[in-house]
Amino acid sequence: DVKVTQSSRYLVKRTGEKVFLECVQDMDHENMFWYRQDPGLGLRLIYFSYDVKMKEKGDIPEGYSVSREKKERFSLILESASTNQTSMYLCASSALNRGTEAFFGQGTRLTVV
Amino acid sequence: KQEVTQIPAALSVPEGENLVLNCSFTDSAIYNLQWFRQDPGKGLTSLLLIQSSQREQTSGRLNASLDKSSGRSTLYIAASQPGDSATYLCAGTFSSNTGKLIFGQGTTLQVKP
16 A cells, blocks of 8 residues: 655644654655645645755745655755644655656644744 | 636535536646545545546546546546545646646535435
8 A cells, every 4th residue: 555654643833943744655756745735725836856855846935945865755844933834734745757646645734823 | 827727616416416526727738637535634535547648537436537628627426425525636747847736726525415
């Protein structure tokens, strides 16, 4: 069974904290993605990576950074959490070939207070 | 700009009914289209993937079609059940991007017993 695992289902953090969201996949996929999902706005791409140490900005990268030191792990970093970053964060992976299926983790509900 | 649209935003049907969910996209250079299911507070579960060279895919009671020339995809659910109640999202990968998924806003389906 293919698996994308996000480190936390629920997180509560304080404004100004540095927050790490971790994602691990066991399918040897080259592509990994971070999305956030908000009511009325749908899923929006924050960052994605197509190889180790490679990254590309998505539609809403401001306030976020990412790290991909190993192929199976993709981390999303909130440098200084703010209340407008309260959201559902979803990690996904897919093989390099654009025709392949994408798989998602279970999501992390982050609340910044 | 590549856009994916799902209408209606919400749909309510009685149990047993056959139904069709719609997805439209603006760029006919679509590489593939994927349908997902999302239960409240959870991640996305992949249902069906249609490659651009295919016209349809089937899995159990689900059938998805793709018409590139008209910019449309449909997800047909046969003999709907209360357990089918969820949000259904379609997402396209387009030839000009690197495996990134562009999502519609989703259709929330309620199947009443």
